[in-house]
Amino acid sequence: MSPPPVSTGGGSLFLAGRRAAAYLAGKTIDYLIVGQGLAGTLIGFRLERAGHSVHYLDAPHQQSASRVAAGIVNPITGLRFVKSWRIDELLPEARSLYADLERELDVQLWYDLPLVRTLFNRGEQNDWLARSGDEGYADYLDDHPALGAIPEVTDPAFAYAGVRHSARVDVRTLVTRYRERLLRQDRLSEIAFDYDDLETEGDSINWTENGRQRSFDRVIFCEGWRSRFNPWFGDLPYGGNKGEVLIVKTQAPLLDRLFKHRIFLVPQADGTYWVGATSHNQWAEEGPSPESRQYLEDRLRELMTVPYEIVDHRAAVRPTVRDRRPIIGPHPRQDGLWIFNGLGTKGASLAPLVSRWLEAWLAGNDNIPGEVKLSRFPDRK
DSSP: OOOOOOSSSSSSSOOOOHHHHHHHTTTTTTEEOOOOOOHHHHHHHHHHTTTTOOOOOOOOOOOOGGTTOOHHHHHEEETEEOOOHHHHHHHHHHHHHHHHHHHHTTTEEEOOEEEEEEEEEEHHHHHHHHTTTTTTTTTTSSSOOOOTTHHHOOOOOOOEEEETOOOOEEEHHHHHHHHHHHHHTTEEEEEEEGGGGEEEEETTEEEEEEEEEEEEEEEOOOGGGGGGGGGTTTSSSEEEEEEEEEEEEESSSOOOEEESSEEEEEEOOTTTTTEOOOOOOOOOOOOOOHHHHHHHHHHHHHHHHHHHEEEEEEEEEEETTTSSSOEEOSSSTTTTEEEEEGGGGHHHHHHHHHHHHHHHHHOOOOOOOOOGGGGGGOOOO
């Protein structure tokens, strides 16, 4: 195995000095990250930047929510127009971390896009205006948003409202480009993880791949909804929510903002729209379904006034948690095993801050919000 290149600069992904030498010699690696979606990518990046050696494991053909998500950063959500949880902290952390990754990967990931949403009746309009007067909301709400090309491609609505500081993160490009780099460095094993291949021994954890044993100080499971099958963390109160989306192309001018009218229209860098998403807590198969496609097509017909072509139909299962908060922390009885999960539909905005908390905890500082700690579920088996 070849070691990753050694960097002489400050914030590089590459391992430095003794870490690269240890990697080459086959000695204990600091971290094994199981799952290279958004959660695994961000915590791995933070740990590498801090000088740790990290190896990744991710099945090559499993569809993850990170590869299907639009990456919407939306400060105001729901029918009651409330601020997203900890949005005042989440936004600066997200901007900073994604900017660092843009420099490392030489690709644009963060797109500042104002959000315009439809108000369907007088009651919704009154609720919106009332919310505008609440303390802490003025910087996020726009009562008279510029519509851009929205009237050129969609039916007129009763009224429109705007959300400032919204954005789109190109999560699909992020995990893909990061994966490519890991493969070049020979630091990603593209296989399905077999829990029986993981053994604890003293202060390290051993994992066998194709007859070769590797040792790690810690393992972080970032498996998304598949964590329900994990023998160490499968009893946590999380499930999955299946979402399906369409990728649509039109000949009309591409919007320069996000638009929500029952469904989202999200402009992509390749000139298409991400359209969705559906939401189902129960499903028979992980792949796209005819019923969800029909639902999305019906919503498109209600909305779009220009011809369009459906170029793709995608589906994935998002990890969900009973209290709708992420989960991070060590296993209470098995040393060295950690979890980072439960990002749900707001992963693009949540993951940067939560990964910073996890990095701090791994370094010995557990002074982080209890509402994201694994220990908040004392009724585990």
